Amino acid sequence: xxxxxxxxxxxxxFEDSDMIKVEEETRIxxxxxxxxxxxxxxxxxxxxxxxxxxxxxxxxxxxxxxxxIEYRRKYNxxxxxxxxxxxxxxxxxxxxxxxxxxxIFVAGAYGSGKSFLIQSLYEKNxxxxxxxxxxxxxxxxxAIDGKIETALENGIVPSFIVxxxxxxxxxxxxxxxxxxxxxxxxxxxxxxxxANIYNALKRIKEKxxxxxxxxxxxxxNIPTDLxxxxxVEDLNHGSYDEISKxxxxxxxxI
Numbered sequence: 001x002x003x004x005x006x007x008x009x010x011x012x013x014f015e016d017s018d019m020i021k022v023e024e025e026t027r028i029x030x031x032x033x034x035x036x037x038x039x040x041x042x043x044x045x046x047x048x049x050x051x052x053x054x055x056x057x058x059x060x061x062x063x064x065x066x067x068x069i070e071y072r073r074k075y076n077x078x079x080x081x082x083x084x085x086x087x088x089x090x091x092x093x094x095x096x097x098x099x100x101x102x103x104i105f106v107a108g109a110y111g112s113g114k115s116f117l118i119q120s121l122y123e124k125n126x127x128x129x130x131x132x133x134x135x136x137x138x139x140x141x142x143a144i145d146g147k148i149e150t151a152l153e154n155g156i157v158p159s160f161i162v163x164x165x166x167x168x169x170x171x172x173x174x175x176x177x178x179x180x181x182x183x184x185x186x187x188x189x190x191x192x193x194x195a196n197i198y199n200a201l202k203r204i205k206e207k208x209x210x211x212x213x214x215x216x217x218x219x220x221n222i223p224t225d226l227x228x229x230x231x232v233e234d235l236n237h238g239s240y241d242e243i244s245k246x247x248x249x250x251x252x253x254i
Contacts, residue, residue: 001038006031009085012077022078026062030082037061037086038093046115048122050094051129054115054136055080055087056183072182087137091147094133095154102132103151107139107201108163109193110185111173113221117163139204140196148208160213162201164235167194167243168250169218175254187247194243198235205232 009027014020030037040061042050047057059079060066095103106114114136122129135147139160151158165173170190178184204211215234217227237243 001035003034004031004085004089009082012081014078019075019078022075023081026079026082029062030086034086034089038090041086041090046119048129048134050090051100051132052118052122052134052136053087053091053094054118055084056136057115058083058087058090061086069182073178073184076183084137087135088143088147091133091135092150095147095151095156097133099131100133100154100156102129103156103158104132104134104161105139105144105147105158106134106136106161106163107197108216109165109167109170109197110190111170111177112163112165112218113173114163117161117216138193139200140193144200144204145207148204148211152208157210157212160201160204160211162197162213162215162235163218164197164215165218167237167246168254169220170194171247171250172254173221187244187251191240191243191247194237195240198232198237201235202232 006027009030011023011027012019014023037058038050041047041058044057044060046052059072059076062079062083064071065075065079094100106118108114118134118136121134133151137147138144139162148158174185174190201213205213213230215229215231217229217234219225238246
């Protein structure tokens with residue numbers, strides 16, 4: 001298998017010298033030992049033999065990130081692009097398996113409970129998901145188009161599950177997760193998703209007519225509080241500036 005070209009792992013443009021160093025070391029490692037890291041990923045219990053693909057989970061193939069919570073707190077963003085490239089390649093490999101007959105994309109705001117939902121799906125629907133690829137990731141970038149088209153090229157029409165928590169619930173979950181495992185989210189990233197996910201799903205819906213989707217609206221982490229919807233308008237939370245103001249008001253309360 002060919003290694004991921006290092007130039008395809010784009011740099012975030014950090015100013016902090018430590019972040020620059022870790023990002024570059026991770027880029028070099030990833031582009032030099034691509035197959036090694038993909039094999040490590042398949043061995044992760046949460047990856048379900050490599051059929052559940054997530055760039056956040058992929059970060060655990062890097063030993064320093066997996067074993068040191070302080071490292072995760074400081075260098076989460078420094079390893080994120082390398083992990084995303086590995087996840088993209090892992091998806092291509094998984095979806096090309098002749099046994100795979102279904103693909104589910106799970107998307108949503110930070111702290112919406114995507115990983116928890118996916119692991120629950122696997123526990124409750126083991127047989128149904130045996131030949132299914134589940135990809136957890138952003139739909140706000142047009143990079144998702146390539147994954148949708150890869151699935152379609154392999155004769156698989158994907159479906160989408162979009163988790164849509166209130167902004168306050170998302171922020172509370174992010175804070176709790178940062179304390180527990182060290183993975184935090186910047187304000188600008190949190191607000192960006194809320195401001196753009198509506199147009200992202202609307203665009204996908206218009207471009208790929210056969211792709212189905214369901215939205216899970218959440219006011220709490222209690223499963224019975226989920227409201228299932230197919231109304232894209234549920235994701236329309238307002239402009240970036242409007243959500244940014246809401247974020248500032250909520251952060252004072254929590």
